[in-house]
Each structure stands twice: as C-alpha cells, then as structure tokens.
Amino acid sequence: MQTLPIHLDLFALVILLGVAQGLFLGVFFLTGERRKSLANRCLGLFTLAISSISGEIFLNYTNYTFRVLWMGDFAEPFNFVLGPLFYFFVYSRLWKRLPRYWQWHLVPFAIWLVNAVTWFYQPIEFKYNSYIDSQHPELPFIHSKPYIEEDFTGLRPYINELTLLSCLIYAILALITLQRASRQKTSGQAIFGFTSLRLLSWLFALVPVLIVVVKPQFYRDVGDFLLATYVSLTIYTMSYLVMRGSHFFQDDPLTESPITEPDVPAEPKKKYEKSALSEELEEAVLTRLNRLLDAEKPYLESDLSLPKLADRLNTSPHNLSQLLNDRLGMTFFDWLATHRIAEARRLLNDPVTTNLKIDEIAERVGYNSPSAFHTAFKRLTNQTPAQFRNQLASTR
Known part of the structure; x- marks a missing residue:
C-alpha cells in the first residue's frame, strides 16, 4: 500500500485546536454541577460529536489516516446526530425539557450506526481503497475482497446530501423555536442568553449553506477541511460565550477589617454597615x-x-x-x-x-x-x- 507523508499547515493547526477545544467543552458541560442542566448535557454531547467529525477530517487532511486506517470513517454516523442534538440544546435551554417524541429524531443516527458495521468490519485493504477514493484518487487501488457487503441501506453514496438535509431541517427547527420564544417574551417566558442562542443557531444554520458552496468545488471529500475550519471557529465562539458568562475573571470586592482601639471592645456592626452602597x-x-x-x-x-x-x-x-x-x-x-x-x-x-x-x-x-x-x-x-x-x- 502506497502512503503519503504527513501534511501540516495553518488549516491543520486551526482544525486540531478546534478539536481539542471541542473535546474540552464537551467534558466541561458533562461534568460537575453543569451536567444537571439538560441543555448543558445536550450541548456537551453536540460538541463531542462535532469534534469527532472534525477529528476525522483532520486525520484525512493531514494524511495521518494512512497510519490509522482501522479508524476510517469512524465519525460518519455522528453526521446524523448533530442536528437533533443542537435542536435539543436550543429547545431545552428555552423550555427546560426536550421536545415531544424526541427519540424519533435519533432514528437516522441509529440506522447509520448499524450501517457502520458494514464498513467497520472490513479488511485493511478495503479501508485503504475507501480512503484514497475519497481523498487521493491519484493513487492506485489495491486488490481487496470485502468480508461482508458494504452499506446494506444503499444510502452511503448520498451521505453529503443527507447530512445537508439533516442540518438544514434542524437549523430551521431551532430558528423557529427561537422565533416562537421571542414572541412569548413579553408574556412572561424566561429567555436567558437569548442573544447567544440566536448567534449559535445562525452559525449552525450556515453549515448546510457551506456544504452547498464547498462540496461542488472539490472532488469527493477533499474540501472537508474548509468545513472543519468553520466548525473550529464556531467552537472558539462557543468557548468565548462560555468565558464571557463566567465569574472566574471578576474581582470580588475586598472587605477591610475594622481597626479598633486597644482594650476597647469593638461595637457590634450591622451586616452591611460598612458597605459603600449608597x-x-x-x-x-x-x-x-x-x-x-x-x-x-x-x-x-x-x-x-x-x-x-x-x-x-x-x-x-x-x-x-x-x-x-x-x-x-x-x-x-x-x-x-x-x-x-x-x-x-x-x-x-x-x-x-x-x-x-x-x-x-x-x-x-x-x-x-x-x-x-x-x-x-x-x-x-x-x-x-x-x-x-x-x-x-x-x-x-
């Protein structure tokens, strides 16, 4: 099997840092007191899924997949969980619960996860051919006989179109949910962080637009690095929003200890007597x-x-x-x-x-x-x- 050297550039660095930051955010939202929030759990799972997809793109873009062929297309099923998880995050952030019949939204992911067995359980030569077919069609194929028939659904050739459709549907659902919540704002519904939710929803809505723009310009999947770069920038934006809402960097007001004369007992003070609040x-x-x-x-x-x-x-x-x-x-x-x-x-x-x-x-x-x-x-x-x-x- 012919391989190519590792390829590193600015795009690779941005994608790698985005993957690392996304994994960190995912763990952050799913641990500690934060995991008690349903919205945090949805956002944590979303960032882990999108980081896995970007991680696979990083391996393909840098040619590192040649060293880990056994991992080929490991993140592909997550394409169909991104949309539902983001929609769940927006919905639960606004209404503190998941939408009705939320389990049905995960059916495409479940089907693709089962379908993934047909390309996970294949000889290494088969995975090599699949990788060069999508990323390096100039390299020669090698003879390989699959263990089992690949893709029992027959839908895998349409992965890009199906991903586009999934992201588009759930981006629209998220924006509709925000619009309905905005109308009810004056009727007493709490909308905390509405501006941030709207920003993230529009950033997610740009994903299907970018797929339409990027995919026709490149043969097979070699243009995915541009999508992964955009995803990294989105993850950086999420990190900024998290840090902006943090109180870690804010100074607490210092309280000075009162000085009393020797041998004179300090007069009892009211709790807020020394406060400067006018x-x-x-x-x-x-x-x-x-x-x-x-x-x-x-x-x-x-x-x-x-x-x-x-x-x-x-x-x-x-x-x-x-x-x-x-x-x-x-x-x-x-x-x-x-x-x-x-x-x-x-x-x-x-x-x-x-x-x-x-x-x-x-x-x-x-x-x-x-x-x-x-x-x-x-x-x-x-x-x-x-x-x-x-x-x-x-x-x-």
Missing part, C-alpha cells in the same frame, strides 16, 4: 432589577445564582445581597423562592397549563428537584401544589 445606587440597582423581572423573569432559570444575577445588574453580589435585605427584607434564596412559587401558582391557575403535571410545573419555574419545589410551595402557601390545584378546581 441610597442612589440602591435605587438604580432596584430599577434595573424590576426591569429585568418584567423583561426576562430570570428566577425561572434553574441555574440562577446570586453572582449571575448581580452580573446581569452590573453590580457586585455583596451589593445585591444588601439590596435584597435592606429594601425587600429577604435573602436571595427567599426572593428566588417567592417569585418561583408565585409563577407556579399562576401556572396552576392558568387554563392553558392546567394539564401539566406538578413535576413539569416545578421544572418550568426553575426547580431541578420536585421535592425542593414541594417544600418551598408548602412553606410559602401552607399548601402542597396538589392541594392548591384541587382547591382551585373545587371553586370553578
């Missing part, structure tokens, strides 16, 4: 908080925290905590529970949502744990959610 600043932050509540209802986000809310109000967590204590007379967690339970009561009383299960309502108002929702509801209303719903039903 009355004018309190009013400004409170105004921004009320506007945010009216526009986005951030308390419906399951991962909302005091630092995240403070960041969106352009203040520090310490100042926001003081504001909630001084002006509203409650801690952040009391404030969060109060608004969530008020929204839950509205949903339980709304004829449009009366068919929802209690656990579904708990998820909609930001609770990952149904037991935590029941505890908070009972504490604030002296009733369980079921008792509240039954009482409403008896008065109608």
